[in-house]
Amino acid sequence: MKTIKHHLTDDLLMRYSAGTLPEAFSLVVATHISLCDECRAQLGSFDAVGGELVDDVAPVAMSDESLAATLRMIIEQKSDEAEVEAPRESGVFPTPLQNYVSGDLKDVKWRKIGGGVSQMVLQTGDDASVRLLRIPAGTAVPDHGHNGTELTLVLKGAFVDEHDRFAAGDVEVANEDLNHTPVAEAGEDCICLAASDAPLVFKGLIPRLAQKFARI
Amino acid sequence: MLTTKHPSAKPEAAIVQRAQMRAATALPKVEGPKVVDEKTAKRMAWITQIRAVRDHKDKGAFAEIFAYFGPRVKAFLMKSGATPDLAEECTQEVMVTLWNKAHLFDPAKASVSTWIFTIARNRKIDILRKQRRPEPEDLPWGPESEPDQADALALQQETMKLGEALASLPEKQRDLIQKAYFGDLSQSEIAAQTGLPLGTIKSRIRLALDRLRHSMG
Numbered sequence: 001m002k003t004i005k006h007h008l009t010d011d012l013l014m015r016y017s018a019g020t021l022p023e024a025f026s027l028v029v030a031t032h033i034s035l036c037d038e039c040r041a042q043l044g045s046f047d048a049v050g051g052e053l054v055d056d057v058a059p060v061a062m063s064d065e066s067l068a069a070t071l072r073m074i075i076e077q078k079s080d081e082a083e084v085e086a087p088r089e090s091g092v093f094p095t096p097l098q099n100y101v102s103g104d105l106k107d108v109k110w111r112k113i114g115g116g117v118s119q120m121v122l123q124t125g126d127d128a129s130v131r132l133l134r135i136p137a138g139t140a141v142p143d144h145g146h147n148g149t150e151l152t153l154v155l156k157g158a159f160v161d162e163h164d165r166f167a168a169g170d171v172e173v174a175n176e177d178l179n180h181t182p183v184a185e186a187g188e189d190c191i192c193l194a195a196s197d198a199p200l201v202f203k204g205l206i207p208r209l210a211q212k213f214a215r216i
Numbered sequence: 217m218l219t220t221k222h223p224s225a226k227p228e229a230a231i232v233q234r235a236q237m238r239a240a241t242a243l244p245k246v247e248g249p250k251v252v253d254e255k256t257a258k259r260m261a262w263i264t265q266i267r268a269v270r271d272h273k274d275k276g277a278f279a280e281i282f283a284y285f286g287p288r289v290k291a292f293l294m295k296s297g298a299t300p301d302l303a304e305e306c307t308q309e310v311m312v313t314l315w316n317k318a319h320l321f322d323p324a325k326a327s328v329s330t331w332i333f334t335i336a337r338n339r340k341i342d343i344l345r346k347q348r349r350p351e352p353e354d355l356p357w358g359p360e361s362e363p364d365q366a367d368a369l370a371l372q373q374e375t376m377k378l379g380e381a382l383a384s385l386p387e388k389q390r391d392l393i394q395k396a397y398f399g400d401l402s403q404s405e406i407a408a409q410t411g412l413p414l415g416t417i418k419s420r421i422r423l424a425l426d427r428l429r430h431s432m433g
């Protein structure tokens with residue numbers, strides 16, 4: 001397994017466990033956990049906290065017929081056909097991401113958004129958005145700040161910014177305070193999964209225009 | 217067949233009934249080794265009940281799980297914003313899922329409470345948030361054969377310690393953890409609701425998690 005240096009925060013893991021993250025963020029979290037045993041174990045602890053809280057909550061009585069109704073539902077349901085999930089194609093993307101792309105890296109429908117960068121926006125609930133980004137080796141993503149929270153998970157290649165280096169499996173958690181210029185490392189295109197709960201704010205007019213067309 | 221009163225003469229059923237009665241009367245928690253043992257026994261008993269559902273489609277065992285966890289899942293869903301009717305309907309669906317997926321439960325990885333929480337949480341996202349829930353890929357070595365009883369026992373004891381640590385958190389910290397899980401609120405929403413500065417909320421939650429970690433270490 002690759003050595004992952006940059007992990008999810010407690011805040012993100014707890015909200016994923018509680019089920020309160022926007023779907024777009026949950027996709028990044030689930031994809032990272034698929035690659036990272038450390039965060040998977042942490043998630044197990046957060047789920048256990050949820051279990052203990054449910055165990056300890058003041059119960060609210062169910063109606064008298066609820067057990068009989070539930071057993072009826074069990075008896076009347078169709079036998080569990082199609083419960084078997086298709087085994088995933090082994091590829092670059094972990095299963096949760098393959099489910100949203102409907103395939104692997106080779107199936108991504110890239111659209112150019114300027115500066116040599118391409119993207120594919122994935123369909124999720126609209127409280128946040130998530131996209132795949134392909135940044136050609138040695139190319140900078142336009143200088144930008146952040147309005148909300150942005151998660152960037154590297155799937156292939158690596159990028160460096162003023163602060164650090166992020167390679168495959170690493171996730172960068174950025175917020176309003178971070179103003180950075182990520183550059184894809186030379187040698188290989190960098191493929192990332194990036195989720196944001198606010199539009200990115202590009203500096204300068206041309207990227208701003210491009211933003212409108214590209215739905216960034 | 218469907219009665220919850222005398223489902224079987226199995227010793228673990230008696231343990232469960234005792235545990236349920238204790239939970240229902242909500243006596244203050246008594247500290248002491250004997251109580252801890254009984255609590256562990258109760259947790260192991262739930263595993264036996266899930267196994268009975270899996271292996272024998274045991275409706276008596278299912279009725280016991282339903283009687284204990286149903287009202288708790290319903291409370292959880294109502295705290296997350298569901299109306300009583302919707303929470304009741306959702307809880308029934310959660311219990312149907314439990315019946316159908318009993319073979320996926322692994323006591324070496326989760327307690328029964330944890331497992332039921334994850335099912336209820338996923339249902340909540342589906343029904344209340346109307347979103348999909350991306351789940352991590354299963355580990356490459358896949359589900360193992362019947363897990364070791366010792367592993368299961370160790371896991372149940374660990375989760376029990378976690379539960380005790382949660383219960384002994386300072387109220388201010390515990391309250392925020394509960395809100396984060398049940399209230400379906402972001403930290404900024406909790407800030408608006410409680411009038412606490414966001415920084416205070418963040419640091420209280422961080423302190424609470426540190427305490428929980430320490431208690432598990």
